[in-house]
Amino acid sequence: MTIAGIALSAGSTIANYSAQSKIQSARNDAMAAERIRQNGLDQEAQALNTKSQDSYQDFGAKEEQKAANLAEYFTGQQVAEPSQEAALPTAANNLVIREEAKQRGKAKAFTDRTGSALGELRAFGDLLGDNSRLQARDATQIGQIGGFKRGSSNVLGYELDAANQAGGGMKMFGDILGGLGSVTMSSGLSGGSLFGLGGAGAGVPKVGTRIPVPTPRPTLGALYGGV
Template structure:
């Protein structure tokens, strides 16, 4: 049961990590898709940007209305002078508008590319941040698995206690006294009825046995009638 709890906790930690990695990958893919879409229809975007730039460049000449201001007749002078001034002003406005369109078209490419490049740099920063989140989440997984390995500690402890009690029971069974119905080992009761070494020693005489005590009195050759006395 403890091992099953460890396996289940480990599987949950791994599944949670896979879910986090997939979510972060989806976020990075969405940012990358936005970055790639910046160059979709680039020619049309460039034309629109050229129009916007040309309008911005014409504004000092045309003002808010978008048309050149009218030429006022001078207080003194002939109509020829007024007409000539109006004609020159009209030519200057037309030339300024042409230059504004040309400058807008010239700058549209670099202006649009610079804008997209800044947006791409921002997207790259976001992708890098997501990558850091992915690495950080992956670095936490070993600690989560380590914590999961202790999920079954309680059951393991109970199992260890049960195993210890079982060993104690086995030892107690092996060390129990034999049944009275079994034959007992023989004992030595011939020495005063005591089966111990001390009892055996107590039954022996105080002096050690000698050869004379075992065979009676030793023969004596001290008699004068002994024919072997001569030597």
């Protein structure tokens, strides 16, 4: 029984080691998955941050392009034709016609210069406003990514708790083997046998054990006074 107890205890140790290995493997997988998630979210946040910083590169060239776009918009507006009542009477004199065309050209040149100047004036503010709106949007997305990172970190605790149950069945089996091994080894050390038949020294009194002496039964003569 002592040998059987040692074998059961060894089996318990192996089972517990296997259970602990499963638990550790599951915990490592959970931690690795969390690192992958966190790294992916960090890369997204870094990409947004880099895009926001790049929006201010070559600011001068972008400002010139914005001024040109605004000037084209302002100078490209078509002036509405006046109504028939407000229109100037048509003239048949060539001098009048040429003078009218000359003045219209001067007015168009003035409006073009004004539109170009207005485009240059508004280019800086418009470009800065566009960049600020894009930055605000990127900052909102970065904040959302930060929320995802916190949520993922909170979920990791539950994943680790689930990983701790990965070797539950094997651990229970190891505990059972350990209990049986302890009981069997204690019985074997106390002189028991595996099949309940006793060991080699079964039935032999131990050294120092007091052997009881049977008391003889009284005879009839002793009971009646020696008759």
